[in-house]
Amino acid sequence: MIKTLTTILLLAGLSCFAQNGSFDERMEYGNNQIDSKNYEEAITVFEKLLTEQPKNVRALNNAGRAYFNSKNFEKAKEKFRLAALYASPDDKEDLALYYSNLSASYTYLNDDEKAYQYAIKAYLMNEDSEQNLWNAASNAQNFQKCEEAIKLMDKAKIDKKNHFNSLYGRCYKNLGDYEKSIKSFTTFFDNYVAEDDFVMFDIDEEKYVYLGSQIALIIKNLKNDENLQYKESTLKLINEMSKSGKRYTIFEKLFDNDLVWENKENAKPILKDIYKNIDKPTLSENIYLYYYLQDYKKTLELTNKFLQGNLDSDELMHGRLYDYLASYQLLLQDFKKNNKINEAELDAVATKYKNVFSEHKDYNRPDLENKKELQLPIMKTLTLAKKYFDSPEEQTKVAPIVIKILNNTPHTKFKKELNEFLSKGALEN
Known part of the structure; x- marks a missing residue:
């Protein structure tokens, strides 16, 4: 599923008239700081205002904007949530604004379901808003509700x-x-x-x-x-x-x-x-082609040549990854065909897996969970084994091979957890 992050954060949209007093002057000052991209200063201003009037929906929404623009989406979400909570139910346009901003926050928190729910709420409250229609339809697409996204756009009252x-x-x-x-x-x-x-x-x-x-x-x-x-x-x-x-x-x-x-x-x-x-x-791009064409021997020929070049860290990881994956595919094919493993070849493949990662580094858990390039060798190792050995009986046989390879993952706690899980012979999840 292709995901689009072009969700619109509705910045203002509230009609408010400044009332005499320092509160409104400071509110205006905070908004100017957002416009000038001085987000930390804006956050300080709005948080101070909220100690004086904790249910002021304008201050809550503006604080949410400041947090959102500083990429603190969790804090932004909470401010927008409170703005929606304290807003008058009769102020449909204002509520639509808060719901739309909530949706944008959830999008960047990778919670597509809630992003979709709040975008729809915002749109149903103000169907004359082009931004609300865009947010609702794009979040429906993100949440794999493409037919609903199309219906929303087809039935829209506004010119698209x-x-x-x-x-x-x-x-x-x-x-x-x-x-x-x-x-x-x-x-x-x-x-x-x-x-x-x-x-x-x-x-x-x-x-x-x-x-x-x-x-x-x-x-x-x-x-x-x-x-x-x-x-x-x-x-x-x-x-x-x-x-x-x-x-x-x-x-x-x-x-x-x-x-x-x-x-x-x-x-x-x-x-x-x-x-x-x-x-x-390029040589790197041809590696993609021959790996996809399942010509793993040709892939290895190309990766061997590629890895002899003067490479930066990303190129080195790319070359080592496909060198490992091609070797791993050949190992699994041989095991599938002959029902036995060549220990020397397994050791060589395990070493190639280890070399995909940086040497002498024990990664932390957020690294492995948040960086796609670090997840890829782990996930490919599991999914390829499942591709060749799909029954529970076959997976029990191949699990020791997977364990031996993944034991070279540079994360001590992860290896322990993985051993406990894979020792049961299951490759699911």
Whole structure:
């Protein structure tokens, strides 16, 4: 599921008239500090105001804005929650503002369900707000309710501007209607003018999602001559994007495409065409291709050459990861075929796993939980074993191999917990 974080934080929207007195002057001063990006100063001002009037909804909302902009989303959420709690039930427009801001906070706290719930509440209270419609529909998409997102947009009373075409494109892609997705994205790109949109798009990201729909349609209907037009436009887009500074994302999006993995045989010739249209494929990028094509021996040949180069830390981790994964795949294939393990090869694979991580470092738990590049070797080790050995009986047999490899994870407590779990022979979760 593609997630969009273009949730709009509604900044003001309250009509209030300054009343004489230092409270309002300080409120204005705090707002000016937010505008000047002096968020810590703004937080100090609003927290002081709240000691004087703890139920002042304007102060609560503004404090939430300051916390939100300083990326303290937990604190922001609490301030917006209290603003909604103390607001008058009759002030629908104000409540919609607080609910919308609550939704934005939950989005950045990765709680898609609550983000969706509050975005819908905000929209139902003020259906004339374009921002509320965007938040409601985009959060529905985030929460995997793409059909509902489409219904919300279709039934909207307001005129929908161009940015909604991007959201339609994402929703149709997630629903597997790639033709509608492509048409929506085409309309979006044809009419996109950055300064006309209140949504701050990462336009490269939109292109990568669009590319995913194009690739999926080609793979799904490979033998359909009507897809020739999509293939030509797809390859043209790939060539264009491969010359940009974010070309690495082409490969991330390409190999994250479920349809690519589900239709391997159909996908292989398309992938080869794609690589022909990439501007000067690098050795690193060819590693992606041959690993995906399941030519693990060729992958190892390339990683061996790659790792001999002068690499930065990210390149080194990338090369070592695919060197490990290709070796691990071959080890599992051999074990599946012969029902026995070569201990020397297992030791070599375990060493390659260990080398993916930085040497002489014992990582802490937040590192392993929050950094995708550290989670990847762990999760791949488990998911690949489950792919080859799916029955409980088979998993019991392969568990000692997985334990031996994952025992090289540089986290003492994690290894202990993992041993206790995997010793039961289950690879789930």
